[in-house]
Amino acid sequence: MTDHRAYLEAKRTVDDRALNRRVLERFEAILAARSAPVRIVELGAGVGAMIARLAAWDRLPADVVYRAVDRDQVSIERARERVPEWLRANGYEVDRLGTGSDDEGEHSARTTFVAHSGERRLEITLEVADAFAIEDTADAVIAAAFLDIVSLEEAIPDLEELLVPDGVLYAPITFDGGTTFAPRDPIDDRLEREYHRHMDDVRPGGGSRVGRRLLTQLPGAGWDVLEAGGSDWIVRPRDGRYPAEERVFLEHLLETIDDALAALPEPALDSADRQRWLERRRGELEGSELVFVAHNLDVLARRC
Template identity: 55%
Template structure:
């Protein structure tokens, strides 16, 4: 059975943790610290909430943060509602439990934790929203909202700008950011997908997989990272920091042989499934189905035997919307 989207998003938490460019993240944290509190943060495509958890666990948010998290998948939001209170329990942050926060049906454990952490002074006023952040309706709602409701000090778009229309996304982000507001866009894919040990079909499979991103998939692209860097000035942004962020997943030595850390086997299962689904779109004169099956079955066997390693290249970017 293929991993669910929510299982994949949960499993890649540790992969992203290693990959994130610490220099870019540090600059982002420093810039957020200079914002008048509460800092107003909006995250596009927040998945199951791993970025919120990470920033709180790593102490990268201001002491008082208003955090609006948007994802169009109701199942992602449902999982996030279950995960986040438990993950924030060990941090210095509390979830503000107020009627207007959008935190529907908070778990009793979260409510008790809120009461117990008031002395710390660190709080996240958290809203989880089921919506397409780039939809016409959502943009119209922001345009007609009051100034205080519609503007943000920072937008986070993690592993997001490579799967949407980049120009449209930057335009939307510029619409909701305050002049001088921040865009933090980590884990933006940029043109490299590799596996080890090598296979004779690797180069062809990678080329067709990336071509699918560029020509067949509805939006996004295989070189979104470098396109982001060139598109920022054209959309009124100044790049503050940028750096590489690579997914590297490999088996590690364990007491009973070799094993993948945490849930990273599930992550790799989902990556192979995604590639296979993309390759199926090609007719036989472009890719022989037997070649596809051979490559995929070999990689799945290597994964089962804890022999498969994987590298995916991304770019992390921090930018500021220029004044006027």
């Protein structure tokens, strides 16, 4: 089984390509118009790749207080290592301010860093916490690849509680119903339907069409959708190999799909077909032949 932290780190370059630049630029412009310091809360922050990305791409205002939470302690522990490394690699000086628990060290619930680059100041808190159990007041909430794995009906009121009036939600890489592999296999269509059925009927919260649901449910709850655009994951070999660590990304994805299909009640695919498909895809991955495309949406919305 692929280590989940390794998957999240391998996913960084996939997300880098996928993010919709028009939606991101609108988000950047809204943040730039806010009074300093700009408060950002990220839900489901994983290993902290979004923090590093926004800093490296100069998409943040000059003075930011950034709180990143994830309920997975192992991911936050990894973020405490990787975020300072990524920031230093992009010219930031990083100092640790301290922890928020009695137990010092990597297992503390909360760690805060401050990073400087020229006139830029970025205060970052990495915290083990349930995203919808925290209390805060933020100018912006980031929920990357997150709202498609939680209950949207429960999440929207919690998001409203976190945001100041006129605050914004940036929800990039929200899955929206497309899981495609190449070369094609005779059972691909059935397998995709079954995989999405697991998202909709078995997995608690989320679903396979959350991207488009945001475009109707947010306005229905009184929000203004400011921008939306496609952010498809596309992973393919180049010059006989996968970029960066994207082979790890695909290995984890194949395992995730197989586990989901195995958990389905009354599956439409028998185990022999599923095993043959998995072995074929692993062989194509090993030979740097497998191509993967998933359809996502980036959504930027304002709390009215």
